[in-house]
Amino acid sequence: MIKSWFKSGNPWVWLTASAVSACLIMVLGVLGLILVRGIGNFWPGGLMQFSYQEDGGQVHEVIGELIDTSVTPAAMAQVAGFAMTDDEDVLVQYQIKTGNRDVSGSDFRWIQERRIKRQSTPPELIAVERREWGNFYGRLVAVKEGGKVIAEGPGAMPVLQERLEAALDIFEKIAHLEKKEIGAVNYGLERLRLERRKLELEKRWDAASEQRIAAEKAVLDGEYKKFQTELVARYRDIRKDSFVAAADDGSEHEIALAKVVRVYQPNEMSVFGKIGHYFTKFAEFLADDPREANTEGGIFPAIYGTILMVIVMSIIVTPFGVIAAVYLREYAKQGFTTRLIRIAVNNLAGVPSVVYGVFGLGFFVYILGGKIDRLFYPEASPAPVFGTPGLMWASITLALLTLPVVIVSTEEGLARIPKSIREGSLALGATKFETLWRTVLPMASPAMMTGLILAVARAAGEVAPLMLVGVVKLAPSLPLDGNFPFLHLERKFMHLGFHIYDVGFQSPNVEAARPLVYATSLLLVLVIIGLNLSAILIRNHLREKYRALEG
Numbered sequence: 001m002i003k004s005w006f007k008s009g010n011p012w013v014w015l016t017a018s019a020v021s022a023c024l025i026m027v028l029g030v031l032g033l034i035l036v037r038g039i040g041n042f043w044p045g046g047l048m049q050f051s052y053q054e055d056g057g058q059v060h061e062v063i064g065e066l067i068d069t070s071v072t073p074a075a076m077a078q079v080a081g082f083a084m085t086d087d088e089d090v091l092v093q094y095q096i097k098t099g100n101r102d103v104s105g106s107d108f109r110w111i112q113e114r115r116i117k118r119q120s121t122p123p124e125l126i127a128v129e130r131r132e133w134g135n136f137y138g139r140l141v142a143v144k145e146g147g148k149v150i151a152e153g154p155g156a157m158p159v160l161q162e163r164l165e166a167a168l169d170i171f172e173k174i175a176h177l178e179k180k181e182i183g184a185v186n187y188g189l190e191r192l193r194l195e196r197r198k199l200e201l202e203k204r205w206d207a208a209s210e211q212r213i214a215a216e217k218a219v220l221d222g223e224y225k226k227f228q229t230e231l232v233a234r235y236r237d238i239r240k241d242s243f244v245a246a247a248d249d250g251s252e253h254e255i256a257l258a259k260v261v262r263v264y265q266p267n268e269m270s271v272f273g274k275i276g277h278y279f280t281k282f283a284e285f286l287a288d289d290p291r292e293a294n295t296e297g298g299i300f301p302a303i304y305g306t307i308l309m310v311i312v313m314s315i316i317v318t319p320f321g322v323i324a325a326v327y328l329r330e331y332a333k334q335g336f337t338t339r340l341i342r343i344a345v346n347n348l349a350g351v352p353s354v355v356y357g358v359f360g361l362g363f364f365v366y367i368l369g370g371k372i373d374r375l376f377y378p379e380a381s382p383a384p385v386f387g388t389p390g391l392m393w394a395s396i397t398l399a400l401l402t403l404p405v406v407i408v409s410t411e412e413g414l415a416r417i418p419k420s421i422r423e424g425s426l427a428l429g430a431t432k433f434e435t436l437w438r439t440v441l442p443m444a445s446p447a448m449m450t451g452l453i454l455a456v457a458r459a460a461g462e463v464a465p466l467m468l469v470g471v472v473k474l475a476p477s478l479p480l481d482g483n484f485p486f487l488h489l490e491r492k493f494m495h496l497g498f499h500i501y502d503v504g505f506q507s508p509n510v511e512a513a514r515p516l517v518y519a520t521s522l523l524l525v526l527v528i529i530g531l532n533l534s535a536i537l538i539r540n541h542l543r544e545k546y547r548a549l550e551g
Helices: 002-007 010-042 074-079 153-201 207-238 271-287 300-331 336-348 353-376 391-416 419-427 432-461 496-506 510-545
Strands: 048-053 059-073 090-097 108-112 116-120 125-130 135-145 148-152 241-246 252-256 260-264
Touching: 002 010, 010 271, 010 510, 059 074, 059 108, 059 135, 074 090, 135 153, 135 252, 148 153, 153 207, 153 241, 153 260, 271 300, 300 336, 300 391, 300 432, 300 496, 300 510, 336 391, 353 391, 391 432, 419 432, 432 496, 432 510, 496 510
Parallel strands: none
Antiparallel strands: 048 059, 048 116, 059 090, 090 108, 125 135, 125 260, 135 148, 135 241, 241 252
16 A cells, blocks of 8 residues: 555655745745844834832833843743742843943843833833934933023923924035035046046146146135035034933933934824834835944945846846857757866856855956056056956856856757757758847747846845955945946945845844844845846746747
8 A cells, every 4th residue: 555655656746745835934934034023123112111120229210122022931040140039930031222322331231020110101201313322212301502402391392303304404415515516526636636647657747738637626626615615514503403311310411413313202103103204214224324333224325236236247147148058059069078068067056156256356356457457547556446346346256156057047948949940040041140149049038037037136145255356344435426437347335145244243233233134134135036026027028929939
């Protein structure tokens, strides 16, 4: 009976089905964890106030957000050093995000449930999201203008929100001046310096060149002074307002509005207010620059860098992979050498990605980049232009890493095209190249897109090689901007995968950065899914277009 059951093949069906189910459960489990933790990152948590008894017996206030709960058996708690009584079976502890890092020295603390004398959620508690030192939790005392109190008590909160909105508007104008206007002037001054140096090296520096460059520099200097004057005025305006808040230990702190992102009272917010707060934070997460060593703020530069790098990589890897596959399938003599090349290509797919990074750093950056700098950018010496990690070298390294995928997929697509189609085209008088260009390659395009999909998925998630050939923790400027030549392939860039690694494992405050790790991971998964869906739609469109020819 069992022997016949094995011979029927049913055990292998159940085995493969079980393996597929286990894989799906694991994938869905990981995605579910990332989804739940990532989505919940932006929801405004309520603030709690605890009357807590310390070891010495004194009772004081603790204000913060409840983050986690730990339940430890009494025996384990005693081993860990906690004094447990006979009637206690477990030790319950709460992790509280207390904020106020500049006051207490840390953002989090654990408190024991048995020592909590009283807990409440006072509506007047405020959460202050700052540009430095993380969140501040406490009570609003007064609002100041130029050091003088202009509002205090219950009427202080509306005044604070009004002044904060004005301060945020000024902050945006300052950021635009510094990044766009003054940044463009500095870029122009640097371009003039390099142009002068190039003329000097080429022995073409004369009075006419000096006069022309001096005139252009005078214009840029004038713009720079104008922007600096405007910047000083903006800074004077934003620094005049501040507010005083009391921490949970009763100490009062004056916080400048120039260093505040938002102030809100989470315990007084309605459900709709919290939903609005949630989407506002989510929009900032997508569109803003990071702050606080990447542990706060947005990740727009990382999204931008990831997508741009994948696009450049796709532009590089597709023609190389397709040409190699066409040669191997259509032109190369099928023999030992061709089989050897195919084996080498397949083995390349199994090489650890960090090896590609080492190769890219050594060959592309140091050798090719160094030679490009010596040949085309001698005026920039000793500062490297392409002789340092950047977007172009990262894209080429990942193109090399994903090249086997495109070659194998394209070859499989070419192999599936019936021989009769080629023979029919040749019989009608077309040359071999015309048959290849007009018939074979269009029919194989869905397979090419499949290879590209796999390449994009792998490239978007790679981190190890990028750490060596172009990705940095914080890029001062984007690789694509309004300064000629607009696309700066030599610049370093940020990447979502590296951002996750950096925030999760290299951050000085890992505990505070953990929610951001989940949110960024969720976004990286969504970006990869979006890129894949786009490629799948194109592939399906091409497949439908050439389905009639295949039939």
